[in-house]
Amino acid sequence: MTVSVKPGKLIKGQTGDWEVVIGMEVHAQVTSKSKLFSGASTEFGGEPNSHVSLVDAAMPGMLPVINEECVKQAVRTGLGLNAKINLRSVFDRKNYFYPDSPQGYQISQYKSPVVGEGEIVVELDGGRTATIGIERLHLEQDAGKLLHDQAPTMSYVDLNRCGVALMEIVSKPDIRDAEQAKAYVTKLRSILRYLGTCDGDMEKGSLRADVNVSVRKPGGPLGTRCEIKNMNSINFIGQAIEYEARRQIEIIEDGGTIDQETRLFDPNKGETRSMRSKEEAHDYRYFPDPDLLPLEFTQGYVDELKAKLPELPDQKKARFIESLGLSPYDAGVLVAERESAVFYETVLDGLADKARDGKLAANWVINELFGRLNKEGHGITASPVSAAQLAAIVGLIGEGTISGKIAKDLFEIVWTEGGDPRELVEARGMKQVTDLGAIEKVVDDIIAANPDKVAQAKAKPQLAGWFVGQVMKQSGGKANPQAVNDLLKTKLGI
Amino acid sequence: MTDLTSLTIAEAREGLASQSFTSLELTDAHLAAIEAARSLNAFVLETPDQARAMARTVDAKIAKGEGGPLAGIPLGIKDLFATKDVRTTACSKILGNFVPPYESTVTSQLWRDGAVMLGKLNNDEFAMGSSNETSCFGPVVNPWRREGSNTTLVPGGSSGGSASAVAALLCMGATATDTGGSIRQPAAFTATVGVKPTYGRCSRWGIVAFASSLDQAGPIARTVRDSAILMRSMAGHDPKDTTSVDIGVPDYEAAVGKSVKGMKIGIPKEYRLDGMPAEIEKLWSEGAAWLKAAGAELVEVSLPHTKYALPAYYIVAPAEASSNLARYDGVRYGLRVPGRSIGELYENTRAEGFGDEVRRRVMIGTYVLSAGYYDAYYLRAQKVRTLIKKDFEDCFAKGISAILTPATPSAAFGVGEKGGADPVEMYLNDIFTVTVNMAGLPGIAVPAGKDAQGLPLGLQLIGRPFDEETLFSLGEVVEQAAGRFTPPRWW
Numbered sequence: 012m013t014v015s016v017k018p019g020k021l022i023k024g025q026t027g028d029w030e031v032v033i034g035m036e037v038h039a040q041v042t043s044k045s046k047l048f049s050g051a052s053t054e055f056g057g058e059p060n061s062h063v064s065l066v067d068a069a070m071p072g073m074l075p076v077i078n079e080e081c082v083k084q085a086v087r088t089g090l091g092l093n094a095k096i097n098l099r100s101v102f103d104r105k106n107y108f109y110p111d112s113p114q115g116y117q118i119s120q121y122k123s124p125v126v127g128e129g130e131i132v133v134e135l136d137g138g139r140t141a142t143i144g145i146e147r148l149h150l151e152q153d154a155g156k157l158l159h160d161q162a163p164t165m166s167y168v169d170l171n172r173c174g175v176a177l178m179e180i181v182s183k184p185d186i187r188d189a190e191q192a193k194a195y196v197t198k199l200r201s202i203l204r205y206l207g208t209c210d211g212d213m214e215k216g217s218l219r220a221d222v223n224v225s226v227r228k229p230g231g232p233l234g235t236r237c238e239i240k241n242m243n244s245i246n247f248i249g250q251a252i253e254y255e256a257r258r259q260i261e262i263i264e265d266g267g268t269i270d271q272e273t274r275l276f277d278p279n280k281g282e283t284r285s286m287r288s289k290e291e292a293h294d295y296r297y298f299p300d301p302d303l304l305p306l307e308f309t310q311g312y313v314d315e316l317k318a319k320l321p322e323l324p325d326q327k328k329a330r331f332i333e334s335l336g337l338s339p340y341d342a343g344v345l346v347a348e349r350e351s352a353v354f355y356e357t358v359l360d361g362l363a364d365k366a367r368d369g370k371l372a373a374n375w376v377i378n379e380l381f382g383r384l385n386k387e388g389h390g391i392t393a394s395p396v397s398a399a400q401l402a403a404i405v406g407l408i409g410e411g412t413i414s415g416k417i418a419k420d421l422f423e424i425v426w427t428e429g430g431d432p433r434e435l436v437e438a439r440g441m442k443q444v445t446d447l448g449a450i451e452k453v454v455d456d457i458i459a460a461n462p463d464k465v466a467q468a469k470a471k472p473q474l475a476g477w478f479v480g481q482v483m484k485q486s487g488g489k490a491n492p493q494a495v496n497d498l499l500k501t502k503l504g505i
Numbered sequence: 506m507t508d509l510t511s512l513t514i515a516e517a518r519e520g521l522a523s524q525s526f527t528s529l530e531l532t533d534a535h536l537a538a539i540e541a542a543r544s545l546n547a548f549v550l551e552t553p554d555q556a557r558a559m560a561r562t563v564d565a566k567i568a569k570g571e572g573g574p575l576a577g578i579p580l581g582i583k584d585l586f587a588t589k590d591v592r593t594t595a596c597s598k599i600l601g602n603f604v605p606p607y608e609s610t611v612t613s614q615l616w617r618d619g620a621v622m623l624g625k626l627n628n629d630e631f632a633m634g635s636s637n638e639t640s641c642f643g644p645v646v647n648p649w650r651r652e653g654s655n656t657t658l659v660p661g662g663s664s665g666g667s668a669s670a671v672a673a674l675l676c677m678g679a680t681a682t683d684t685g686g687s688i689r690q691p692a693a694f695t696a697t698v699g700v701k702p703t704y705g706r707c708s709r710w711g712i713v714a715f716a717s718s719l720d721q722a723g724p725i726a727r728t729v730r731d732s733a734i735l736m737r738s739m740a741g742h743d744p745k746d747t748t749s750v751d752i753g754v755p756d757y758e759a760a761v762g763k764s765v766k767g768m769k770i771g772i773p774k775e776y777r778l779d780g781m782p783a784e785i786e787k788l789w790s791e792g793a794a795w796l797k798a799a800g801a802e803l804v805e806v807s808l809p810h811t812k813y814a815l816p817a818y819y820i821v822a823p824a825e826a827s828s829n830l831a832r833y834d835g836v837r838y839g840l841r842v843p844g845r846s847i848g849e850l851y852e853n854t855r856a857e858g859f860g861d862e863v864r865r866r867v868m869i870g871t872y873v874l875s876a877g878y879y880d881a882y883y884l885r886a887q888k889v890r891t892l893i894k895k896d897f898e899d900c901f902a903k904g905i906s907a908i909l910t911p912a913t914p915s916a917a918f919g920v921g922e923k924g925g926a927d928p929v930e931m932y933l934n935d936i937f938t939v940t941v942n943m944a945g946l947p948g949i950a951v952p953a954g955k956d957a958q959g960l961p962l963g964l965q966l967i968g969r970p971f972d973e974e975t976l977f978s979l980g981e982v983v984e985q986a987a988g989r990f991t992p993p994r995w996w
Contacts, residue, residue: 070605071714073711074709074710074746113836115828115831166847168836298824298874298883
C-alpha cells in the first residue's frame, strides 16, 4: 500500500528549511474483561495485586491461554484501520529482565502480526486532510507497575496491569509535522472509541504513544531518529515533536550528528531528555512462544466481524454531508468524538423533519451547545440540556413557532431550569407572532412615527434593517422575521 | 510386607478389589521400603502422612465399590510436577522451599483415579541431565550394580529418581517427564518400562517447564501393562494447555497382548553407529527377531537426518530453557539473594540458585537466540527439526507401524564417570531418544536384556503420532520374550 504523504510545516534553520519525519507506535489497551492470556480481571484501580492469576505471576508450570475476545478486538481494530487481516499470526517471546515482567519475557508478536498494512485519513486545520499509512498492529502483554515510594530501601511491584492486552499500532513514517502527529493520534483514538476496542483514556494510560522523530532537508535522505517514549497527552506529543525537531536541527547545523537513542519528554520543562542510547538497547532474543500455537482463524470469521462493525467516523461524516447537507467542517466536528456524534444523532432522532432541521440541529449542537459546554467546562455526556430537549428547541424553530432569537432565550431557560421546551414556550408566551394583521399594525405605527427614516430607507434600502429591529423590539422578539421583512418591503416600496 | 511391594499395578489392583489387602497396607509397605532405601536418594520428599490419609480415603471408597482405575495404588511423583501444598523444587536450589498452591493436571488426574502419593522423586535440576547428577539434592543411586562390583552407578536422567524408585520396589509406578530421553534412558538403565507419549497427549500445565516444545509427561512402571494403566489416567486434553490435543484417550491396557501380526517394523540404518558396542547390536537384533517371531515384518528404513538431531536438540532445548527459566529471578518466590540493585539481586540469586549444568544451558540458549546468531543456530535448528519430522512421516507413509532402535548407546555408568570434562560425552546418551522429541512422536523403552556385566539394557519403539497403543502391543511382545529383570537387593 503506498500512501501519498502530505507535506508538513517546514522548520526554518540557519541553513534553510528542514522537514520533520515522524512515525508512531501507539499502545492501546484492549477493552476486554480479562487479560490477554489469563482469566484475571482487567479492571482499573483495584488494590495492588488483587487482579493477578497464577499465570500473570509466572508461577512454575503455568501456561498462557489466548483470550479470544482480545483477538476479536484486534481484528475489529484492523478492519477499522482499513488494514490487511492476517489469518495466521504468531506470538513471540520478547526476553528481558525487569520486575514488572514476571515471566522474564513479554508475549508479543514480532515477525507475524495479526494485522498488516492499512491507512487512515486525518483531519487538519482549514478542512485539509492527510492520509497516514499503518504498518501493522499486533497484540502483546502489558507490564506491571513498580511503586518506588512505598518503602525507603525497596521498590514494590503491582501486577494488576501485568498481562492486560495491548494493541501496538505502528504507523508508517508518513507524518510530517506536529499538527499531523496530533491529528493522527486524535483520529486513531476516535476510531478505537467508535469501535469500542479501547477506551482511549490517556490519563489512565489506556492509550500511550512512542514517537519517532528525525529531521532532513526536504526530499533528502532520512536522518537518524530518536524515539520519545510513553507520551500520554496529545498536546505533549505536539510539544515534544516541536522541541525534538529543533534540538536535532541545532545539533546538525552546529556540525554534530544525531545519536539514535530513546528519550523522555519532561512536560514541566517542555524538553526531551536522553533515557538510553542505542548501545544500551536490549537484545530481546525474540523467538516464537512454544507454549502457544500460531493464531489462526478463517476469512469467514473476519467477514462476520466486518459485517457487525459500527459506523466509523469517516463513514458517518460522509453520511452527514450527503444526506443532511452539513458542511464538511461541521460534519467533521460532530463525528470527531463518538459521544458528540451519538448526541447529535439522538437530536436527529427527536426531530419531526430531519431533512428540514438536520442542518439547523448541527448548528445548534456545534455553536450553542458545544460553545456553552466549553465555557462551563462540561463534557457532552454531562450536558444539562439533553438531546431530546435540544431536538424540541430546534423543532420549534424549524416549524416557525419561535424565532432564532427567542430560541436562544429558551435554550438558556432549559440550561438553567430544565423543563419541556414546548411547554415552556406555551407557558411563557414565547410563541412567534405570525398573525399578519397584528404585525402590520406594529409596522404601520413605526412607519407613521418615523417619516425621516422612511425617506432614508427609500433612498438606501439597506437601512430597512432599522425598521426590522424596531418591529422585533416592539413585538418582544416574537414577530416572524420573514413576515416583518415582507411587510416592510411592501410598505416602504423597496 | 516385601510381597506387597513386588506386585505389579495390575496385580495390586486385583488384590485391592478383592480386598485381600488394603491400600493402607500397600502404602505402608512402600513407605517402609522407601525408608529402608534412603541410601538410593530416590525420594527428595517423603509424604507418609498424606499417603496414609489418601490410602484411608480410597480404602473407604473401595469398600463401597467406588474406587477409580488406580484406586489405592501408591505412586511416586517426579519433583517437576507441582503438587498442591507439597514442596515442589524441580531439584533446584532456586525454588528453595516453594510450595505450590496448585496441582498439576497430570497428577490431579492420578488422584482423581484413586492413586496415592508417596512423595516427590529426585531428578536432574530442571530435568537437565542424563544421569541425575545435577540435582541439588545430590545424585540418585541405581539399584543395579555391575556383577561383582560395588561401584555406585547412575540411574540415568533426568527422571532418575522415578526409575530408581520403581526398579527398587519403592513405588508401584512413577510420573516422569521426557524432553530428550529423560523417561526412556533411565528406564533402560534400570530395567523399567518408560513411555514418552506423543507431544500434546498429556497436559504440561503445572509441570515445571524445561523446553516447552519438547517436554512431555509419561509414566515409568515395571511392566508394559502397568505403564499402559498409568498412561490412561495421565493422558487427556486440558484447556489450560493449548498445546495439548483434544483426542479421546483410548483404553491403552486393551492394546497390551494384542497381536502384532502383519505390522511392518522399521529398522533405521542410521541408528547403527560406528563403534556401537556389540552387545547393543546383539540386543537390537534379538528384539527384531522376537517381533518377527510374533508375526511382524521387519523392514530396513532410512531416517537420513538423524545425525543432525542431537546438535539441533542442544540448540532448541537450551534456547527455550533460557527463556523458561527467566522467571526464577528472586522477586516473587523461591530463593532470593539480595543485592544493592535489582540487577545485582538477579545476578546473585541466579548465580547461587542454578547449578552448573543449568547455567551452561541458559548461556547456550541465550547465545543461540542473540541478534546475529539466531539465524545461524536457532532458525537452522528448527529447519533441521522439520526435516527430522519429515523423515519419520515419510517412513510412516510407507506403511511402517513402528520403528525399533536401541534405547541407549550403553548401559548405566558410574557416578562421576561421564561429562566431567566434556559435557558432550553426557549429551551423547540421548542420541537414540532426542529424535523422538524433535518429531513429537511417542516412544517406549522396554527392558530387553543385560550387558556382559549384568546391567540392564533396553530397546526403544517409536510410534506414529497418537498411536501409543501399537507401542504397548509391541512392547508386550518384547517383554514376554525378554522376561522381567529385578535388581538384587543390596541396600
